[in-house]
Every structure is written in structure tokens, then in C-alpha cells.
Amino acid sequence: MTETALMPLPAGFGAPALEAHAISAWFGDRKVLDRVSLAMPARMVTALIGPSGCGKSTFLRILNRMHELVPSASLAGEVRLDGADIYDTGVKVTEARRRIGMVFQKPNPFPAMSIYDNVVAGLKLTGTRVSRSGRDLLVEESLTRAGLWKEVRDRLRQPGGALSGGQQQRLCIARSLAVRPEVLLMDEPCSALDPTSTRRIEETITELASEVTIVIVTHNMQQAARVSQQCAFFLAEQGTPGHIVEAGDTTQMFGAPVDPRTADYVNGRF
Ligand code: ADP
Ligand code: MG
Numbered sequence: 001m002t003e004t005a006l007m008p009l010p011a012g013f014g015a016p017a018l019e020a021h022a023i024s025a026w027f028g029d030r031k032v033l034d035r036v037s038l039a040m041p042a043r044m045v046t047a048l049i050g051p052s053g054c055g056k057s058t059f060l061r062i063l064n065r066m067h068e069l070v071p072s073a074s075l076a077g078e079v080r081l082d083g084a085d086i087y088d089t090g091v092k093v094t095e096a097r098r099r100i101g102m103v104f105q106k107p108n109p110f111p112a113m114s115i116y117d118n119v120v121a122g123l124k125l126t127g128t129r130v131s132r133s134g135r136d137l138l139v140e141e142s143l144t145r146a147g148l149w150k151e152v153r154d155r156l157r158q159p160g161g162a163l164s165g166g167q168q169q170r171l172c173i174a175r176s177l178a179v180r181p182e183v184l185l186m187d188e189p190c191s192a193l194d195p196t197s198t199r200r201i202e203e204t205i206t207e208l209a210s211e212v213t214i215v216i217v218t219h220n221m222q223q224a225a226r227v228s229q230q231c232a233f234f235l236a237e238q239g240t241p242g243h244i245v246e247a248g249d250t251t252q253m254f255g256a257p258v259d260p261r262t263a264d265y266v267n268g269r270f
Contacts (some may be wrong), residue, residue: 017042017213018063018100018183023077024241025058025067032058034241035077038232040183045205045214047224047250050265055242056217059234063215064100065093083184098126101176105188109175111161114240115152116172119143119158119185122179123125146174147204153190166197173204177212184208186216190223202227206243221266224255233262 023032033055040046048056060248061067062078065086078085086096109118119139123130130138136192137157143149148170152163160171169189176184186205190198198220205214205227218224226232230248231254246253246262257263264270 013041013044015042016040017081017082018215019078020059020063023059023062023075023079025055025062025073025075027070028072031241032236033062033075034243036234036242036244037077038244040213040215041230042213043209043211045209045216045228046230046232047228048215048217048232048234049219049221049224050242051236051239051270052219053242055232056234056237057240058185060102060187060215060217063183063185064102065096066102068093094126098122098128098179099181100183100185101179101181103169103172103184103186103189105191107165107172107192109163109168109171112159114157115143115160115163115171116156119174119178122175126179126270128179139174139176142174142178143171145177145204145208146170147200147207148174164197166193166200169197169201170204171191173201173208177208181212183213183215187216188217188219191219194219198223203244221254221268225250233257233259233265235261235265240261 020036020038023033023036024031036059043089050056058067062075067073079087081099110121116139119142120135138155140149143152148167151167160168163171190201203221207216228250231250233245235241235245236242246257246259254266257266
């Protein structure tokens with residue numbers, strides 16, 4: 001296997017939905033990722049772990065073409081969704097971002113906008129047309145999938161900003177789901193939440209994974225162990241660009257990590 005080859009998926013995993021091939025990334029002259037390759041299996045949860053600053057968020061943003069929103073940013077490599085490079089000139093960036101959604105650390109609903117309008121906001125951004133009755137159904141479906149419907153069904157016209165932090169994060173998940181993405185990227189989605197809200201989001205992630213491919217960045221090792229089937233450990237040692245030290249089946253990585261640096265990290269030794 002060459003250094004840039006994809007790490008093989010652990011046994012028992014189906015075809016990858018999303019594949020990153022030899023991704024390198026720069027901000028200006030500064031290289032922050034070095035030839036990161038990872039296959040993310042369809043309808044499973046992949047967790048990205050590693051210390052702050054090792055390029056996990058940058059990698060995630062490359063997976064749905066948000067990296068290119070930073071003027072100084074550049075990259076090399078390929079991202080394939082169902083085999084097709086999302087960076088090909090024929091691919092519309094709005095379509096790539098519709099198919100590959102993103103949820104951030106800090107819940108970011110439009111605070112003054114109603115719960116209902118928050119859910120359908122993505123439709124406008126992606127130019128998706130849905131009839132009025134279709135929108136009602138989509139709002140119910142998306143809020144149900146995000147585990148929020150029962151709590152908000154009687155107050156869909158209230159502003160999104162009136163919800164609790166955990167509810168706001170589930171509203172953001174519903175907003176992402178409304179455009180029917182195939183992949184959902186989640187960048188530390190529970191870091192700003194209390195333990196109860198965190199557990200509820202974890203339950204939602206587990207349920208969603210039967211239909212959507214999920215990639216989640218987390219600093220919480222128990223969370224990675226609870227929700228993911230595959231895990232990738234990123235490291236940027238002494239100012240070198242971030243890279244994957246080890247990736248594989250989550251149970252194996254936590255139980256019997258191959259690299260001593262992975263063992264130190266998953267056991268909280270750095
Ligand atoms: P992580 O999510 O693992 O904490 P990041 O992907 O946020 O890491 O950051 C990786 C490196 O890239 C860090 O050194 C960070 O300072 C740098 N970086 C991230 N975003 C930008 C940006 N917009 N401009 C310049 N440097 C950035
Ligand atoms: Mg980050």
C-alpha cells in the first residue's frame with residue numbers, strides 16, 4: 001500500500017459512500033493536512049478524533065466544499081461521493097453541499113426565524129422547489145428524524161432562538177435533513193450541550209445512521225465509542241501538517257490500538 005492509498009475498510013463494512021483520496025490542505029503557505037485518505041462507509045458513523053489543531057474541522061469542511069469559502073485556502077486530492085469527484089468542474093457546489101450536509105459545534109439556527117422556516121431555509125439555499133403541503137410534510141418528517149417533532153409541533157411559528165441549546169442543535173439537524181442529504185458531517189455537535197441533550201443527540205445520530213452516512217468530529221472518547229463504527233485518529237506533531245495515524249473499526253481501535261500514539265490518546269494520556 002502506498003502512503004496515499006485508501007486505508008481498507010474494516011471487514012464487514014459495505015461500500016464507501018464518501019472517499020477522501022490523498023487530501024492535502026493549505027491556508028496561504030501553511031500546510032495543515034498531509035495526504036489524508038479515508039473511506040467512509042455508507043450508512044455508518046465514522047468518528048474523527050485527535051487533539052485540537054490537527055486539521056479535523058478542515059478535513060470535514062473539505063468533504064462538502066466549505067473549505068473553499070476561505071479565501072486563503074487551497075487543497076490537493078479528491079473527494080468522491082458514490083464514486084464521483086465532488087470537485088469536478090461539472091459539479092455545482094450547491095448540489096455538493098445539498099448532498100453532504102453540515103452541523104456545527106455551536107447550534108446556529110436563524111434565531112428570529114420561526115422553527116418552521118428554519119427547517120425549510122435550506123430548500124431556498126439549494127434551490128429545491130416543494131409545494132406548500134409538501135413543505136408541511138417535510139417539516140414534520142425532518143423534525144421527527146431529528147427527534148424534535150413532539151416538543152415543537154404545537155409551536156412551529158415560535159422563533160428558533162426561543163428553544164433550549166439542545167433543541168436548537170436538533171433544529172439545525174432537522175434543517176440539514178430537510179434537503180435530504182446522503183451524508184451528514186457533524187463538527188463537535190455536542191460540545192456546547194449538557195449531558196442530557198448530548199445523549200439525545202447521540203440517540204438521534206444512531207437512528208439516522210440507518211439511512212444517512214455520518215462523519216462526526218468529537219473530543220469525547222466515550223461518545224466516539226458509543227456512536228461510531230469506524231474511527232480515524234488525526235495528529236499534527238510538532239507543527240507538521242495533520243495526518244491520520246490510525247483508522248479502523250472503533251471497537252478494535254479503543255480495545256487494541258496498533259500505534260502507541262493512538263493508545264495514549266484514546267486512554268487520555270495527551
Ligand atoms: P481541529 O479541528 O482539529 O482543531 P482545524 O482544522 O480547525 O483543527 O485547524 C487545523 C490548522 O489549520 C490549525 O493550525 C488552525 O490554526 C489552522 N486554520 C484553521 N482554519 C484556518 C483559517 N481559516 N485560516 C488560517 N488557518 C486556519
Ligand atoms: Mg475543529
